[in-house]
Amino acid sequence: MKRLVITIDGPASSGKSTTAKLVARSLGYLYLDTGAMYRAVTLKAMRAGIDLRDTQGLEGMANQTDVDIVPDPGGYRVILDGEDVTESIRSREVTRASSIVSAVPGVRRRMVEIQRRVGRRGGIVAEGRDMGSVVFPDADLKIYLDADLDTRALRRKLELESKGEDVDLDEIKRDIRMRDTYDSRRRHSPLVIPDGAIVIDTTDLSIDEQVNRVLTLVERIVGGDV
Numbered sequence: 185m186k187r188l189v190i191t192i193d194g195p196a197s198s199g200k201s202t203t204a205k206l207v208a209r210s211l212g213y214l215y216l217d218t219g220a221m222y223r224a225v226t227l228k229a230m231r232a233g234i235d236l237r238d239t240q241g242l243e244g245m246a247n248q249t250d251v252d253i254v255p256d257p258g259g260y261r262v263i264l265d266g267e268d269v270t271e272s273i274r275s276r277e278v279t280r281a282s283s284i285v286s287a288v289p290g291v292r293r294r295m296v297e298i299q300r301r302v303g304r305r306g307g308i309v310a311e312g313r314d315m316g317s318v319v320f321p322d323a324d325l326k327i328y329l330d331a332d333l334d335t336r337a338l339r340r341k342l343e344l345e346s347k348g349e350d351v352d353l354d355e356i357k358r359d360i361r362m363r364d365t366y367d368s369r370r371r372h373s374p375l376v377i378p379d380g381a382i383v384i385d386t387t388d389l390s391i392d393e394q395v396n397r398v399l400t401l402v403e404r405i406v407g408g409d410v
């Protein structure tokens with residue numbers, strides 16, 4: 185059976201990761217979390233004390249950086265220059281700074297190069313902001329997930345709570361709004377609905393419903409209906 189390239193784009197906390205992970209698992213595909221790659225580069229920059237306004241410094245560092253997403257029984261591990269950073273890239277500081285680092289063209293160039301290398305073989309669910317628009321414009325299936333801000337903020341709050349962090353809902357909303365603005369207004373590869381993408385609003389959908397909608401679309405493609 186043909187191994188497809190499936191892209192899932194959308195704003196923060198729209199359900200992309202959960203959906204992409206489960207769709208990939210159900211199809212036996214690789215889940216490529218490209219946000220995790222930008223987070224890893226961000227972590228490296230922060231550790232190195234690089235000023236986030238220093239575009240050249242960030243680009244130079246990115247070119248010397250290797251980021252890998254390695255499948256493992258629990259999901260996947262994020263490897264930065266040989267070090268497992270799966271957990272440390274999820275801190276609030278990294279989350280905030282990742283919008284700034286990911287807007288730097290040279291950082292994106294390096295990450296896109298790695299993403300395309302991984303995607304070449306097909307059998308991939310690639311999740312991010314520019315997967316269907318820039319990185320894999322010829323993808324077999326492009327999805328754009330969205331949900332209203334209150335729903336996204338609540339999801340993020342529950343996710344943080346499950347990790348033992350109690351953060352004020354309004355603060356989360358502010359963070360998400362700020363990242364949305366950054367990610368969709370930047371000059372290079374902003375968040376857009378890619379040409380040919382199918383938009384799914386997940387505000388009132390359960391995780392099962394989100395996943396099943398995508399899998400139904402996959403079946404249609406594999407069955408030759410579209």
Ligand code: DC
Pocket residue numbers: 196218219220222223282283284286287311312313314315363367
């Ligand atoms: O999806 P996420 O929250 O893990 O993404 C972290 C940051 O990286 C986010 O601010 C947007 C950016 N990003 C991007 O610019 N392009 C991608 N393909 C994926 C994420």
